[in-house]
Amino acid sequence: MTLWASPRISPFTRTRRPPVGEGGYTTTGSDPGMYPASGAGSRLASGQGTPPENPCTGPHYAGAVTDSSKRPLAVFDLDNTLADTAHRQRFLERRPRDWDAFFAAAPADPPLEQGVDLVRRSAAEYEIVYLTGRPERCRRDTLDWLAAHGLPEGRLYMRGNADRRPARRTKLEILRRLARHREIRVLVDDDELVCEDAERAGFRVLRARWADPSAALRAAQEREGRT
DSSP states (O other): OOOOOOEEEEOOOOOOOOTTOOOOOOSSSOOOOEEEOOOOOOOOOSSOOOOOOOOOTTTOOOOOOOOOOOOOOOEOOBTTTTTTTGTTTHHHHSSSSOHHHHHHHGOOOOBBBHHHHHHHHHTTTTEEEEEEEEGGGGGHHHHHHHHTOOOOEEEEEEEETTTOHHHHHHHHHHHHHTTTTTTEEEEEOOHHHHHHHHHHHHHOOOOSSSSSOOHHHHHHHTTSOOO
16 A cells, blocks of 8 residues: 555755855764665765765755656654654753753653654655754764664764754755655654645645654754754
8 A cells, every 4th residue: 555645746946055064964974874874875964075976865956857766755753753752851841951961861762653653664665764853963872773663774864963953944955955866755744844844845744743742842943953
């Protein structure tokens, strides 16, 4: 059974490449960009260096054609979509927010059954991509968490450590880059602003509504550009 039939076609519009020092999403750091590890990826959206030519992480240019010979992409958020952050949100409710403790507790996140079931079923038909607002320094813990819970392999995009832009801007930027070469069948995310902006850009969206909402986490995503 096809999970995401009759896909919408994503419009491709030119997006600004962040200047050096602004940060951005990355597929590498000290660790490979794929989960599970399958070789070095490339740093993206950082304004540093030249990314390699490949369907998922190639440079951003006009006139690209979607590669229909490859499976469509299903893009999944992590926090409160696949991973339950409720146990560590207390670190965001104090003043000042304790970001080190918040991210250090991420390996203990329980998996969210509905999200995990959906990503596993999606992997039978689509190539999985993980798109998270977590900073790059959390890559190793995130890869280990994905492996520990038996999630499908897929490329992992993370926020650059210095990037403080709202999640709705940074995630849409990467979606557009991916869409220049690959069909994106669906984005699954719990952040309403991310979902709204993605829909306005023409992407099909499934809102993850199976975790308890957190006002502190929303503020972190949108006003502080932290996750």
